[in-house]
Amino acid sequence: MDTKLRGFVLSVYIVFGLPVITAHNDPSNKIMEDFSGYPIHEPQSQDSLLSLSVDSEGLQKQIDELSTLSETPAPSVTRILYSEKDVLARRFIKNLMGLSGLSVREDAVGNIFGRWDGDEPELAPVSTGSHIDAIPYSGKYDGVIGVLGAIEAINVLKRSGFKPKRSLEVIMFTSEEPTRFGISCLGSRLLAGSKELAELLKKTVDSQNISFFDAARFAGYANHLQDLTSVFLEKGSYSAFIELHIEQGPILEEEATSIGVVTAIAAPASIKVDFEGSGGHAGAVLMPMSRNDAGLAAAELALAVEKFVLESGSIDTVGTVGILELHPGAINSIPSKSHLEIDTRDIDEKRRNVVIEKIHQSALSISENRGVKLSEFKIVNQDPPALSDDLITMAMESACQELNLTFRKMISRAYHDSLFMARISPMGMIFIPCYKGYSHKPEEFAAIEDIANGVRVLALTLAKLSLA
Numbered sequence: 397m398d399t400k401l402r403g404f405v406l407s408v409y410i411v412f413g414l415p416v417i418t419a420h421n422d423p424s425n426k427i428m429e430d431f432s433g434y435p436i437h438e439p440q441s442q443d444s445l446l447s448l449s450v451d452s453e454g455l456q457k458q459i460d461e462l463s464t465l466s467e468t469p470a471p472s473v474t475r476i477l478y479s480e481k482d483v484l485a486r487r488f489i490k491n492l493m494g495l496s497g498l499s500v501r502e503d504a505v506g507n508i509f510g511r512w513d514g515d516e517p518e519l520a521p522v523s524t525g526s527h528i529d530a531i532p533y534s535g536k537y538d539g540v541i542g543v544l545g546a547i548e549a550i551n552v553l554k555r556s557g558f559k560p561k562r563s564l565e566v567i568m569f570t571s572e573e574p575t576r577f578g579i580s581c582l583g584s585r586l587l588a589g590s591k592e593l594a595e596l597l598k599k600t601v602d603s604q605n606i607s608f609f610d611a612a613r614f615a616g617y618a619n620h621l622q623d624l625t626s627v628f629l630e631k632g633s634y635s636a637f638i639e640l641h642i643e644q645g646p647i648l649e650e651e652a653t654s655i656g657v658v659t660a661i662a663a664p665a666s667i668k669v670d671f672e673g674s675g676g677h678a679g680a681v682l683m684p685m686s687r688n689d690a691g692l693a694a695a696e697l698a699l700a701v702e703k704f705v706l707e708s709g710s711i712d713t714v715g716t717v718g719i720l721e722l723h724p725g726a727i728n729s730i731p732s733k734s735h736l737e738i739d740t741r742d743i744d745e746k747r748r749n750v751v752i753e754k755i756h757q758s759a760l761s762i763s764e765n766r767g768v769k770l771s772e773f774k775i776v777n778q779d780p781p782a783l784s785d786d787l788i789t790m791a792m793e794s795a796c797q798e799l800n801l802t803f804r805k806m807i808s809r810a811y812h813d814s815l816f817m818a819r820i821s822p823m824g825m826i827f828i829p830c831y832k833g834y835s836h837k838p839e840e841f842a843a844i845e846d847i848a849n850g851v852r853v854l855a856l857t858l859a860k861l862s863l864a
């Protein structure tokens with residue numbers, strides 16, 4: 397451990413428990429208390445001099461509070477981009493950032509940044525963050541612990557008396573989930589400078605035909621603006637980016653390991669397919685006649701996706717048909733249109749691309765054999781994998797060692813905003829265990845002790861990187 401950092405860790409132990417947070421005297425506290433219905437408080441327990449002091453009770457309350465800002469009933473959480481609940485949730489996050497003494501800014505699509513100026517603010521800051529949008533009927537931890545946990549990591553450092561050299565910045569990314577506009581990691585993709593996306597969004601609408609820009613304006617963003625290039629950040633804007641996240645897989649829990657140090661993020665792709673047939677009366681059009689059933693074309697393609705993925709022979713190749721819609725959707729009508737959305741991923745980009753090509757060929761031959769039109773085959777995104785930065789993973793590993801936490805290296809099979817932050821900054825991810833690896837469903841759960849461990853590793857890693 398370098399001397400300055402050792403001094404910091406020692407000072408954590410020495411000033412531990414002293415009321416260092418100036419935000420407590422801030423009148424905006426009242427707003428937060430009014431908004432959340434519970435008081436902001438210093439951590440009650442001072443049980444260990446060997447750990448950074450995470451306010452676990454406060455953090456759990458914030459997680460629970462945020463989960464109530466949902467479009468579906470508990471225990472499920474649904475928070476769709478730019479919805480009323482999303483706007484309230486954003487206000488909740490900005491309040492917390494303010495209470496932590498961070499200076500808050502938002503960009504044109506609602507990526508939210510909270511900065512703690514370091515002693516050398518001209519140096520590229522160290523950043524951390526995740527997302528708070530939630531797919532329909534999901535849980536309350538995915539993304540959320542990487543935002544609330546990041547703010548708490550800042551609080552931990554402030555309480556400890558740490559003074560950053562490089563500024564530290566918490567980022568809440570807009571729409572990591574593709575739910576509303578079919579585009580995953582929308583905010584971080586734009587931050588990383590995707591010109592294609594900036595163009596595409598000019599003509600993107602949701603399933604209700606609401607344009608991206610109208611939706612953004614409802615939430616108070618993109619006012620008088622069609623040009624989203626203002627969101628782009630230069631490569632090198634950050635010296636490091638770290639994301640804290642639940643594992644969304646079972647390994648850490650099964651092995652009783654506290655921390656996963658992510659070495660790479662799998663390469664995701666998504667595809668939209670439309671078939672068009674003739675439709676007709678379910679009783680009157682006889683089976684031997686050519687039914688041109690667009691629904692059966694979709695069913696055949698869905699099974700083909702499974703076959704191609706299994707043919708890869710690797711456990712790392714996955715494929716899912718998560719959306720399958722039939723038109724007109726009447727029991728007594730042969731489907732005249734079908735719509736599929738296919739998600740396929742692999743840690744090996746070439747192998748994933750082979751699967752995509754097989755899916756395409758299969759869609760073409762199904763269309764020919766069944767006499768239906770393949771009216772759309774659109775690869776929405778075909779992203780390469782991302783590798784973590786060695787210096788960041790080393791910093792995370794030594795943080796685990798110093799905090800006496802077990803850890804292991806692992807890959808991320810889910811995608812994250814980190815996949816895109818890696819395009820403009822060295823990147824690393826910290827995983828914590830979650831119950832049975834459940835995610836994207838209401839049963840998702842992470843124990844507060846595990847979350848607190850993740851926050852401590854994050855805080856110490858941020859501190860190390862801030863002094864680097």
Ligand code: GLV
Binds near residue numbers: 573810
């Ligand atoms: C992110 O939520 C993913 O689908 O991996």
Ligand code: MN
Binds near residue numbers: 538836
């Ligand atoms: Mn997710």
Ligand code: MN
Binds near residue numbers: 527538539572641812
């Ligand atoms: Mn996530």
